[in-house]
Amino acid sequence: MKVRAGIIAIAVAFGLGACSTSQQEKTDESAREAGRKAGEAADKADKAIRSAAKETEQAAKKAGRDIERTADAVRKGWNEGQHQGGTKPKPKPKNEDEK
Numbered sequence: 001m002k003v004r005a006g007i008i009a010i011a012v013a014f015g016l017g018a019c020s021t022s023q024q025e026k027t028d029e030s031a032r033e034a035g036r037k038a039g040e041a042a043d044k045a046d047k048a049i050r051s052a053a054k055e056t057e058q059a060a061k062k063a064g065r066d067i068e069r070t071a072d073a074v075r076k077g078w079n080e081g082q083h084q085g086g087t088k089p090k091p092k093p094k095n096e097d098e099k
Helices: 002-083
Strands: none
Touching: none
16 A cells, blocks of 8 residues: 555656756747747847848938029029129128118
């Protein structure tokens, strides 16, 4: 009887140990899966951020080129106006009453 009780106790201990190991494996697998999903989400966010940064940089460069072209055109027009005898601004009177 004592031997049977000992065998049953050992069997129960092994059974409980197997259950906890199985539960631990499930928990580990769940954690690994959550880590993979988080990593994939981070990769997608990283790609989106890099793409947005690249587009912003390209837009900024284009805006800079457009400003330079416009400034060159204004300078050219200003210089042509001066050489063609364009009107010069009238000097302001020193005193407002002397109009």
